[in-house]
Amino acid sequence: MQTLLNTVNQIFTTEQFLHEPRPLYEPIDYTLRLGGKRIRPLMLLAANRMFGDTDEAVRHAAIGIEMFHNFTLLHDDLMDRSPLRRGQPTVYRKWGDNTAILSGDTMFALAWQYFLKQPHERLHDILKCFNQTAIEVCEGQQYDMDFEQRNDTTLDEYMQMIRLKTAVLLAAALKIGALYAHAPEEDTEHLYQFGIHLGLAFQLQDDLLDAYGDTATFGKQTGQDIRDRKKTYLLHCALHLANSSQQKELQALFADVNGDEDARVVRVLQIYKELGIQPHVEEAIRQQFALAKEQLDAVQVEEIQKAPLQQLMETLLGRKK
Amino acid sequence: MQTLLNTVNQIFTTEQFLHEPRPLYEPIDYTLRLGGKRIRPLMLLAANRMFGDTDEAVRHAAIGIEMFHNFTLLHDDLMDRSPLRRGQPTVYRKWGDNTAILSGDTMFALAWQYFLKQPHERLHDILKCFNQTAIEVCEGQQYDMDFEQRNDTTLDEYMQMIRLKTAVLLAAALKIGALYAHAPEEDTEHLYQFGIHLGLAFQLQDDLLDAYGDTATFGKQTGQDIRDRKKTYLLHCALHLANSSQQKELQALFADVNGDEDARVVRVLQIYKELGIQPHVEEAIRQQFALAKEQLDAVQVEEIQKAPLQQLMETLLGRKK
Numbered sequence: 001m002q003t004l005l006n007t008v009n010q011i012f013t014t015e016q017f018l019h020e021p022r023p024l025y026e027p028i029d030y031t032l033r034l035g036g037k038r039i040r041p042l043m044l045l046a047a048n049r050m051f052g053d054t055d056e057a058v059r060h061a062a063i064g065i066e067m068f069h070n071f072t073l074l075h076d077d078l079m080d081r082s083p084l085r086r087g088q089p090t091v092y093r094k095w096g097d098n099t100a101i102l103s104g105d106t107m108f109a110l111a112w113q114y115f116l117k118q119p120h121e122r123l124h125d126i127l128k129c130f131n132q133t134a135i136e137v138c139e140g141q142q143y144d145m146d147f148e149q150r151n152d153t154t155l156d157e158y159m160q161m162i163r164l165k166t167a168v169l170l171a172a173a174l175k176i177g178a179l180y181a182h183a184p185e186e187d188t189e190h191l192y193q194f195g196i197h198l199g200l201a202f203q204l205q206d207d208l209l210d211a212y213g214d215t216a217t218f219g220k221q222t223g224q225d226i227r228d229r230k231k232t233y234l235l236h237c238a239l240h241l242a243n244s245s246q247q248k249e250l251q252a253l254f255a256d257v258n259g260d261e262d263a264r265v266v267r268v269l270q271i272y273k274e275l276g277i278q279p280h281v282e283e284a285i286r287q288q289f290a291l292a293k294e295q296l297d298a299v300q301v302e303e304i305q306k307a308p309l310q311q312l313m314e315t316l317l318g319r320k321k
Numbered sequence: 322m323q324t325l326l327n328t329v330n331q332i333f334t335t336e337q338f339l340h341e342p343r344p345l346y347e348p349i350d351y352t353l354r355l356g357g358k359r360i361r362p363l364m365l366l367a368a369n370r371m372f373g374d375t376d377e378a379v380r381h382a383a384i385g386i387e388m389f390h391n392f393t394l395l396h397d398d399l400m401d402r403s404p405l406r407r408g409q410p411t412v413y414r415k416w417g418d419n420t421a422i423l424s425g426d427t428m429f430a431l432a433w434q435y436f437l438k439q440p441h442e443r444l445h446d447i448l449k450c451f452n453q454t455a456i457e458v459c460e461g462q463q464y465d466m467d468f469e470q471r472n473d474t475t476l477d478e479y480m481q482m483i484r485l486k487t488a489v490l491l492a493a494a495l496k497i498g499a500l501y502a503h504a505p506e507e508d509t510e511h512l513y514q515f516g517i518h519l520g521l522a523f524q525l526q527d528d529l530l531d532a533y534g535d536t537a538t539f540g541k542q543t544g545q546d547i548r549d550r551k552k553t554y555l556l557h558c559a560l561h562l563a564n565s566s567q568q569k570e571l572q573a574l575f576a577d578v579n580g581d582e583d584a585r586v587v588r589v590l591q592i593y594k595e596l597g598i599q600p601h602v603e604e605a606i607r608q609q610f611a612l613a614k615e616q617l618d619a620v621q622v623e624e625i626q627k628a629p630l631q632q633l634m635e636t637l638l639g640r641k642k
Contacts, residue, residue, distance in 0.1 A: 024463040075426060079419045098400045098466065101422060105396060106459040108429055112452045119445050127448070128437050134430040142345040142423055 140164030167199025461485030488520025
């Protein structure tokens with residue numbers, strides 16, 4: 001696990017992202033140097049190493065998957081008008097909308113460039129998996145934006161949205177890592193499903209932390225999802241447990257666009273507390289975690305080979321013993 | 322040639338672009354149904370047929386290249402704040418900035434999906450060519466935006482910019498078509514260079530029409546490039562022919578952002594006329610046309626096989642006898 005972290009850090013420290021024209025590549029270099037947890041390249045390399053050694057091609061794929069992820073963040077920040085990313089000004093705030101659009105587009109193209117650097121027997125499958133995922137992530141972002149305008153989304157729709165927006169890219173990183181190692185098809189599929197459940201667990205935990213997390217350690221303002229009218233797992237869970245007057249009040253609070261925002265957030269959080277939704281959400285996270293574990297267990301390699309992924313999963317969900 | 326046009330029209334008429342979520346795919350369908358000359362798919366198919374029959378894979382590549390081209394138009398229109406495209410409202414005007422960003426991103430991903438539909442012996446080379454081109458087109462757009470802010474661009478810089486922004490995609494369409502037909506490497510390279518010179522000739526002609534074209538047949542307002550502070554071939558040619566007082570006046574007219582725009586355009590066009598730049602620009606177009614012809618001549622197939630490309634070239638440059 002530590003070796004893996006070192007490898008990933010070394011990959012991103014040594015890679016050169018600055019080229020001409022500078023106004024195009026500086027925001028790309030800036031974005032990739034902001035850091036972050038590098039979860040997707042870690043997953044890709046961990047899945048790859050389960051089946052053997054890591055070669056040059058898979059290192060480039062690790063950069064490609066992170067490049068793609070950062071492209072989506074760059075365009076999402078612009079669309080959501082988010083001022084900060086990892087505590088620093090977002091690209092559109094620093095350089096303007098047009099730079100955010102064009103440098104983002106270039107990052108998407110550069111992601112492909114990394115995947116195409118070396119030939120590989122399974123390259124067609126790898127690229128198809130990456131491409132399908134890219135399309136799904138765009139669809140997930142569209143559903144996310146649409147749902148902010150709707151007040152009748154269902155829990156199923158929400159789960160499908162976060163599957164597309166968050167889970168499929170983790171899943172693809174794992175599957176692609178395994179494909180580079182020539183893993184058998186059933187194992188690449190188990191790892192894909194492992195990534196889906198892990199991604200869902202991760203997103204539900206993120207939803208929970210938004211309402212119950214400590215601002216200092218979580219790094220985000222409490223109740224931001226409520227401010228953004230995100231119909232997260234928490235709201236769907238609350239609506240399910242609420243009596244009809246509580247349901248009406250919650251729906252009114254999420255439809256309200258003119259009232260005092262701080263008062264709205266306080267009241268929604270109060271209702272969540274009254275309904276005791278926290279253990280219900282925690283149970284849902286446990287379920288996804290267990291489903292993920294099942295998929296990892298099914299992969300046909302020695303248990304010792306699975307240790308890094310197991311550890312990564314536990315670190316990601318804050319369950320590291 | 323007529324067969325080729327029919328094939329391309331049939332491809333785009335029968336292809337289904339509408340999927341769920343509708344808010345994401347409707348602007349994509351709208352953009353592709355606006356029509357246009359479909360020059361890149363025509364080039365791709367024409368280059369392919371020079372060497373043999375057109376199969377399913379190359380039909381998908383023809384859609385892919387047009388999808389990519391339309392993605393760049395969609396994002397360029399947003400960045401340039403262009404209200405109209407082919408006489409219809411642009412996507413950002415019709416659906417908003419966020420839709421233009423995200424539907425554009427999805428079109429870029431869909432372009433890859435078309436290229437990845439079928440396996441092909443030369444697929445890795447095809448995808449590398451497409452990817453390199455995509456990066457170059459982004460770089461070209463960046464230079465174009467940068468040059469609008471600069472008053473010291475050189476003719477070389479301008480030629481390099483239009484090479485990236487316009488010519489490489491025509492060149493790639495031709496090379497990719499030939500790669501699908503398993504053409505020898507020298508021939509794919511000749512076709513690539515043919516596309517570069519054709520693209521340059523095409524852009525120079527576009528520059529000329531902006532100043533001297535008939536608004537009715539050209540479909541654009543005369544002098545739009547002058548309004549947009551585009552330092553086109555015409556300006557560089559004029560600066561080269563001008564005496565020092567004319568040079569100063571031209572530079573002042575392009576630096577001026579507060580004066581009467583209509584008067585600016587009239588005065589710039591008047592100086593162009595005084596300097597008699599038109600025959601000089603026409604000569605540059607003829608040169609690029611001749612260089613293109615040389616490259617096409619060098620392709621090792623029977624002359625009769627080259628007729629459709631020859632015709633396409635002449636139609637594109639309005640030189641059809």
